[in-house]
Amino acid sequence: MKKRNLLRVPVTAGLKDIYAMDMHSAYQAACLGQFNVTLFGRLAAAVSVVRTALVRHQTRIENAVEILDAAILVLQRVRAKGDETGIWEIPEADRAAVSDGIEVAEQCIGTLDVALLAETAEQLLRDISDES
Numbered sequence: 001m002k003k004r005n006l007l008r009v010p011v012t013a014g015l016k017d018i019y020a021m022d023m024h025s026a027y028q029a030a031c032l033g034q035f036n037v038t039l040f041g042r043l044a045a046a047v048s049v050v051r052t053a054l055v056r057h058q059t060r061i062e063n064a065v066e067i068l069d070a071a072i073l074v075l076q077r078v079r080a081k082g083d084e085t086g087i088w089e090i091p092e093a094d095r096a097a098v099s100d101g102i103e104v105a106e107q108c109i110g111t112l113d114v115a116l117l118a119e120t121a122e123q124l125l126r127d128i129s130d131e132s
Helices: 013-031 037-056 064-085 092-111 114-131
Strands: none
Touching: 013 037, 013 092, 037 064, 037 092, 037 114, 064 092
16 A cells, blocks of 8 residues: 655744744733733743654754753743742743743744644643643
8 A cells, every 4th residue: 555645734824923922922921020820821832832843853953952941941930939829920030041942932833834733732731631
């Protein structure tokens, strides 16, 4: 039987804009002292989906995963503090790591395809649900 080539649908500008808007608007809110659990969730989800998709895709973009990992480490601390105190903020000293992560995620998303992003988001959601 002949092997079928899977159709790769590249990420469109519209989808890239959605991810960028989720990341940048949440980050701006954090910088303005208007961060909350919902905005945190959008930012963390977008960065995590792109990072995990890059790993699944076995990207060769230099330092991308490491930069995203640094941003995720900051976001994990933000979540721990937010869950404990109800205060959602990205400390000023950690903002550069998150900003760099957003920039890298935005640059890398164009190397991925729509199905990979959707499958990755779905898998991460399942993983979170299984932990609960």
